[in-house]
Amino acid sequence: MRDLASPPEELNAALLAWYDVHARKLPWRVPPGAGVRPDPYRVWMSEVMLQQTTVAAVKDYFHRFTTRWPTVGDLAAAEDADVMGEWAGLGYYARARNLLKCARVVVADHGGRFPADHAALLALPGIGPYTAAAIASIAFDLRHTVLDGNVERVMARLHDVHSPLPGAKPELMALAETLTPDTRPGDYAQAVMDLGATICTPKSPACGLCPWRAPCQARVLGTAPDLPRKTPKKTKPTRHGIAFVGCRTDGAWLLETRPETGLLGGMLGWPGTPWVDSGDALPQVTPPAEADWDTLNGEVRHTFTHFHLRLEVRVAQLDIDTPVSHGQFIAKDDFRPSDLPTVMRKAFDLTRNAF
Template sequence: MRDLSAELLGWYDVHARKMPWRVPPADKAAGVRPDPYAVWMSEIMLQQTTVAAVTAYFRAFITRWPTVSDLAAAEDADVMAAWAGLGYYARARNLLKCARVVVKEHGGAFPADHAALLRLPGIGPYTAGAIASIAFDLPHVVVDGNVERVMARLHDEHTPLPAAKPILTAHAEALTPAERPGDYAQAVMDLGATICSPKSPACGICPWHAPCAARVAGTAQDLPKKTPKQAKPVRHGTVYIGQRVDGAWLLETRPDKGLLGGMLGWPGSDWVAATGARPTAPPVDADWRMVPGEVRHTFTHFHLMLDVMIAALPMTADPDRGHFVPHERFSPSDLPTVMRKAFDLTRK
């Protein structure tokens, strides 16, 4: 098993992907150490999000808030606006909470301890293992979707996910070396992302070509097995996009808890399963009219369909909820994706 790890590290030294948060293996061998802040930031952003989608956001965050202390001192609204469009907005709230705890309780330095990392807001077992191994070279197992796929194929494991998670984690742990565990963790993820891909794996150029049990059995294409997912339910709602005659937009900051918590958005109804059951009371009396078409957006656990109502509001408008944002201070890019879709529908 350890020989396999050495083979993979040799492959990684040549083929490691270039990422703005990663220290290349040659630089690391020369003594350059990973920045725990950058590793943490990237791992939070990469949760359920692709490298391609994260890269620009990571660069923007690191440029604007180059240290964890800078981020901890940032305004919540600025961070939430910078996160807009990346999705899974609880991550942004936890990003701020974690940064402030690191500054307050750890002097602005991430602890080089797996148990201490687990106690930080927004850091679970996977993220703690990734930071511990990649940032501090501690021998902790790191298992994401790429690693699960590689382990399932290497061992020809047919137990379907998610039941297979502990089995695949044990396989990954058995391969994690004491030397260069951080590089090894990134090597397995790179292998899964570039060669042992979900469809059409390039087995002929894989560094683990010979020992891969699924390749020998001819089952690599079918692994990992997954338990069929249930169909997502559909919810419905209404949003109200009002612009005052001076150009100001009526917006609201959503409650901290729940979907899109803490994000800027349009006032609207609850999102409910039955089309006719949702409340439709607008935030202010006005001549509201429905925009043709509807907004469709998919969250992790359900599909959402939104009606969009628009109105021109007088200067005397006194909304029941929300607040007016001057036209020059409003940017659609500050909105989460579903709210920006609603705005875009009105532009059409």
């Protein structure tokens, strides 16, 4: 790590001047110079949705959520199943469960207003250090430092930090804090994230367009393409399971709501077996109803954060009076494949020619 020749004040002025011209136009953002503060509800919503997800993937979800539930009070009063259904496909479903919990706490304990206090924000369900800092700075213009993947990359290159992530996070946070200004901290937070997203990109950074080109130590030393360094990831294991897709003769589908805790918690899904590691025998296979279950050609392949999944799909046509051991039938007109999480929708797509 090398000390910068330029003082923080000069760096901040250069970055904010760049941001005033080049700020991304995002549906949850108030542009610089607009003279109004962003809506904390929209800032919070966007930050939760953007965790582990791209801006491109989030835009449509954000529009649907804020159109259907325009205030935190509207969201707090929503049915759990409706929110989980709208979230389907965005992934990391614990975020959706915490979204509802947080909205209800804000309404019950804070009069329907997000607190303009970092510690109080941090105490809300589903809000961690990064999200609390982002809301505090962007929505309330309080001096708090944000450190997402974009900011980590900018700091690592600006200071030529070669310590690998994730171990380097405290060092990069300390460096980011030295640059966070007292004035316009919300604009600064968005500016440094925009810099990483549009200029200081993971591959082929556009150094010639960067407002921090001159003081950037990695650019001077030619190390920018190699930073930030990362500890090699462990190989993901592969797990296997079976999904049972049953359709009744009246067009109703047999589905179950997964347990609140655990992967895909609270989401609709097809009944099936637990998912076990490769080499382990599947638990005793017990279909949810007595029927002639046919195994489809092909399989569902899906990758979660920590493992790959391979699902065998079995299908059956069920009579009206067929008893089921678990799950419930959802009428044809009430069933929306879009309410299913991605892995379950892949199983449904595989069955399109089976019924």
